[in-house]
Amino acid sequence: MARLAQTPDLTDVQREILSTVRSFVDKEIIPHAQELEHADSYPSDIVEGMKDMGLFGLTIPEEYGGLGESLLTYALVVEEIARGWMSVSGVINTHFIVAHMITRHGTEEQKRRFLPRMASGEVRGSFSMSEPDLGSDVAAIKTRAKKTGDEGYVVDGSKMWLTNGGSSNLIALLAKTDEGAGEAHKNLTTFLVEKPEGFGEVAPGLTIPGKIDKMGYKGVDTTEAVFDGFAIGPECVLGGESGRGFAHMMDGVEVGRVNVAARACGIAVRAFELAVEYAQQRQTFGKPIAQHQAIAFKLAEMATKVEAAHVMMVNAARLKDSGERNDVEAGMAKLIASEYCAEVTQDAFRIHGGYGYSKEYEIERLMREAPFLLIGEGTSEIQKTIISRGLLREYGSRA
Numbered sequence: 117m118a119r120l121a122q123t124p125d126l127t128d129v130q131r132e133i134l135s136t137v138r139s140f141v142d143k144e145i146i147p148h149a150q151e152l153e154h155a156d157s158y159p160s161d162i163v164e165g166m167k168d169m170g171l172f173g174l175t176i177p178e179e180y181g182g183l184g185e186s187l188l189t190y191a192l193v194v195e196e197i198a199r200g201w202m203s204v205s206g207v208i209n210t211h212f213i214v215a216h217m218i219t220r221h222g223t224e225e226q227k228r229r230f231l232p233r234m235a236s237g238e239v240r241g242s243f244s245m246s247e248p249d250l251g252s253d254v255a256a257i258k259t260r261a262k263k264t265g266d267e268g269y270v271v272d273g274s275k276m277w278l279t280n281g282g283s284s285n286l287i288a289l290l291a292k293t294d295e296g297a298g299e300a301h302k303n304l305t306t307f308l309v310e311k312p313e314g315f316g317e318v319a320p321g322l323t324i325p326g327k328i329d330k331m332g333y334k335g336v337d338t339t340e341a342v343f344d345g346f347a348i349g350p351e352c353v354l355g356g357e358s359g360r361g362f363a364h365m366m367d368g369v370e371v372g373r374v375n376v377a378a379r380a381c382g383i384a385v386r387a388f389e390l391a392v393e394y395a396q397q398r399q400t401f402g403k404p405i406a407q408h409q410a411i412a413f414k415l416a417e418m419a420t421k422v423e424a425a426h427v428m429m430v431n432a433a434r435l436k437d438s439g440e441r442n443d444v445e446a447g448m449a450k451l452i453a454s455e456y457c458a459e460v461t462q463d464a465f466r467i468h469g470g471y472g473y474s475k476e477y478e479i480e481r482l483m484r485e486a487p488f489l490l491i492g493e494g495t496s497e498i499q500k501t502i503i504s505r506g507l508l509r510e511y512g513s514r515a
Contacts, residue, residue, distance in 0.1 A: 173235025198382025
């Protein structure tokens, strides 16, 4: 059989991109990931390498300086990068979501203004929806953008869990506006907020506190964003139309859920690689532990989970590329991939025995990274809510 997580029917260009990225991961990410992760250091050299490869513009249309590739290509690239170090995939994830939102929903002026610089990596995006008092309950957002006399806005409120909050210079911000709609989700607007990189008060009325200290997902900065009388012009409303923010963000979240599934697949692949290699080297009772049925069966289960998660992730990406609604399929892929990733990683940890608990071994890092995927872009329970609603929509009783 072929190695795990292979994807049929790829174009020559897709195969070439993936081969280049895999080589970059093997040579430039995996050898340095442990040291950078333990030091919680931003992977500046790796990011520069990704800029040189054009990865920041992977899905941006060619007319705006990007490569014009599909969501499937993006997801497979993310899978490869996460196999090396999940934090590096985090550097480009929110960037991709913001680029997707601008490409799909931005005005022509906004596309010309941002996309070429995003494609080169000069502008890097972050995504701001969650708040300290809420996560997936988007309609309950409290951050408010009030109109001023000159048709601009003043933003007040706090945002939470911004990946690349300090290192980005463009935030896609979801805030409550006064649209007079009876339904809360129709009173939300997406703003494109340009800011300097860094921490502290980076612009009048906008503060990015220091990095949040996390169990895993090191290197990439995760921050809050505090808006206090932050002034922004009407030209910064995504698409030029207020009140459309919920739809914009949900479109971005569908892309994000495919991304999280891809990241989970990448970590699971790496955990399996480490486990199957170690199981053939480590000997007990006169033979490699891979030849003991208990371990052999565990490897078989791990490989099956890796393959199943990859297939579902690819299906969700291809469906989104086709223009079809994919909220259920993206939710299913994210649910199964993140849960299987946690299970495969823990099995790899167990196969390593006591060495898996040592920081010298890569599996220790994966054990701290995998849990993030269970909650990122919506918990498993949120995915089940989305999936069940979709099923009832399709299988509604005719009685």
